[in-house]
Amino acid sequence: MDRREFTIKVVSPALFTLSLFLIWEAVCRLFHVPLTILPAASDVFAALWRYRAPIADNSLVTLWTTLAGFGIATAFGMALGIAVGWHRALYAGIYPVLVGFNSIPKVAVVPVLILWFGLGEVPAIMTAFLISFFPIVVNVATGLATTEPELEDVLRALGASKLDIMRKVGIPRSLPYFFGSLKVAITLAFVGSVVSETVGANKGIGKLMLDAQSAFQVPIVFAGLLVLAVLGIVLYAMTALIEQHFTRWAFRSQANF
């Protein structure tokens, strides 16, 4: 990384984030905002440090449920996406149901999940899964459906079966779509698990924030939000890295071969 790139990729986001916190701090101090409305950035960091043990403990639970839900969503989404992209009749048949299902606010499903699985990690995992598989299905199916007909002709003229065409053309071609959707899905999975935890759970960041709120421990609530944001960035960056690694050919302008 040369100096110019370092400035763009490291210095500029760091500066921007830092100034955001500084403005936050300044606003709170200048206008004497009460602690129970909006604690200053310094108060939030203080709470974060002071309650680091329970926060870390609960964060790990949320991280685990999110990743578990995301993992299931990835496997299921890819399989369903391939099935839907395989045949037009399947596409036409499943699509409306999928859209309808996706339109249901997942927060409304959580009580049902708790009823079925009880309080614990399972409803959070399920909610993370339910909320995040849709973009994966849609993207994989789109990648398959938009395969150039000439590309298929080249293979069909050789006597390739549908499975051959899928393996050699369809699936590799839809990988950029798939990995692109993972970036969306991972953040959605987070939303899912935290929503589920705030509706009903015995552990997790969502549960911690809910408890802190009822005890008027507003700095802890914000500390929880901060942790969620950081975890979200880390997981997003990880999926983006995986994406770049596997679909370098689709990022030709940035790649240096």
Add this chain to the structure above:
Amino acid sequence: MTTAALVRLDRVSMAYGRGDAAIHAVEQVSLEIHKGEFIAVVGPSGCGKSSLLRLISGLHPPLAGILTVEGKPVAGPIKSVGMVFQNSNLLPWRKVVDNVLLPLEIVEPHRSRIRRERRSYREKSIELLESVGLSGFTEKFPWQLSGGMQQRASICRALIHEPEILMLDEPFGALDAFTREDLWCLLRDLQAARAVTVMLVTHDLREAVFLADTVYVMSNRPGRIVKRLDVSIGRPRDIEVTYSTEFQAIVHELRGLIGRTVESVVEPD
């Protein structure tokens, strides 16, 4: 030619769609392609040239008539065909050499061998790529190649499994005039060296006359063959031949057969 025809079409028609809504693309076409022959099909755009190619390669079934390849009726895609389209259609995630290997991963007997003999197959495709002037580009990705080079690689992909027929659908349509002439010569030499049968679909009359033994002219949709013309210019043909009066005369004759385009939209009073 006295040899038995490799491909034979006897009053073959073809349509897209069914019933009244069907669009007739090819109507009552009869022609024969002999082993080692180079035929070209020319005609106005949308006349069904490409449909004819899809028909013979078995990608689309005929509506009526008899279509045989090597004496057998065509029921599905025939494996002994290699195809080249206007777009090179190389897979962007595969290196050039791996793109050329693709047909070998599909067609038997190579399909079951390629896993074990990948190295020798790889060498074979590198050799082929070198023979078309792509040495040094075999390990590049398609988008790192110019349009002309991509089309060279695409031709290699069509030839690697040693098909009986090479089908070219306006293969040089997207290239500039000089690159196009280079590739004409490449195709001429490949065909001479490998004695492969070629069917070229084009709207470039000079291309057709320069390369083909026989030129078929198709009429507007639904496509019928209105003329079969033997190109009597001797081989090997040099690009210089395209400036000869004999050559020009044939091109001129073909142009007359294609029919008048609308020369002025506004009718004079």
